Amino acid sequence: MKRLITLIITQIMVFYFGNSLTPINVNLTDTDIFYVGEKFSQVIEESETDDFTYEIVDDQGNTVTIDQVQLDREYTLKITAYKGKKTTDIEKKVIFKDNKAPRIQAEAEYTVPYNETLTYDYDDMILIDDNYDSFVTVNYEEIGKEEMGKVGTYTLNVTATDSSGNTSVRNGIQIHVIDDEAPTITIGSLSTNRDYSLGVLRRQIKASDAVDGAVDVVLEKELGEYANGDYDVIAKATDAAGNTAQTSFKLHVTDVNTTVYTPAIAPNATAQAIVDEAFRLLGTYSDCTSLVENALNAAGLTGRSYSNGWSSLYNETIYRNGTVTDDPQPGDIIYYAHNSSNTSSHVAVYIGNGMAIHGGWDGYTVAIFSAYVNGASDPVFVRYANE
Secondary structure (H helix, E strand, O other): OHHHHHHHHHHHHHHHHOOOOOOOOOEEOOOOEEEOOOOHHHHEEOOOOOEEEEEEEOOOOOEEOOOOOOOOOEEEEEEEEEEOOEEEEEEEEEEEEOOOOOEEEOOOEEEEEOOOOOOOOHHHHOEEEOOOOOOOEEEEEEEOHHHHOOOEEEEEEEEEEOOOOOEEEEEEEEEEEEOOOOOEEEOOOOEOOOHHHHHHHHHHOEEEEOOOEEEOEEEOOOHHHOOOEEEEEEEEEEOOOOOEEEEEEEEEEOOOOHHHOOOOOOOOHHHHHHHHHHHHOOOOEOOHHHHHHHHHHHOOOOOOOOOOOHHHOOHHHHHHOOEEEOOOOOOOEEEEOOOOOOOOOEEEEEEEOOEEEEEEEOOOEEEEEEOOOOOOOOOEEEEOOOO
16 A cells, blocks of 8 residues: 555656656767757757757856857857746857858849949849848859840849858849830921021930940931921931830921032042031031141041142132032032122032031031022132042
8 A cells, every 4th residue: 555655656756847857868969069050959859848048158157149159159048948837947158150051042033124334233233141141252253244245135243251161152133124115316406497407406316325326216207308497307216126205396497408418429539538528527616727627637638739738728729729619519619709698618528419507607617508699709619629
């Protein structure tokens, strides 16, 4: 009977208090080194415990969190393990180290818009973090970017290294550079009351693209197709990638002369250079002498035999330095003994079809007008050629 009572009492005590004679078995899988970023459940085998708590204490006796520990320093790891009603306290010296490489989270490919420098903030595209270090050394290697040109695809390789030397590598990320921006259309003066201004205006309607450079502008109707009147004109420009820009402007047209819109084709390279330079200067501010001097310079006729160049010449000397012709062709220089106000002589560049480009016209503007100016002397056509 006494034995039975003793057995019952023992079972009751074990039920309420656990078997104090049997210790809780807590095995530390790494008794000397603890790697930051791991969970304690990975280090402490809980097979014989219901739960546990821990405390990290530095050499000054201060309790620190896992985020506050310093690598390669010794700390005291205090563990309290629970099993039923029983507890076990374990105290062990440990050194914290980091054996996990940074994490690189990136897509297989990215599409980015073209910019002039071809530089991109990969930190905004790719997430790199580390279990311990707030700062990680990252190297981006761009393969095939220099050979790509303005748009295309190149390869990005990423290497990330933490303070412990743990390194992650992600290679083969494809970066697609595309042109997704439409051209920019710029328009100069929009109103005209003389036919030559339409020729100027067509050359003032321009479009440029960051990737393609100059882009053709298409009008609903070319300016030479308009009769007199007021119009809402739509201009469009499309780049090689298919991006389209569109703008509209109002145009007032009087006295249309459709012969002035197309740049003239000259009979030889020297004459063509003279014509091209005169067309290039349309709409700019220049007197007549400077216009002709610049056109002759562009053709390689700089100053001819005059030591000071064209800047020291008068219209008469320009006229005398060429060869007068009765068969005018684009690229000839026109000399007028006096202008329409009879105040001075005048020179211009002939562009064919009875038209010329004049400097010092209507307020010193370079413009297209007839070669036969009312009130001025008869035109004398002078030809220049490289010798």
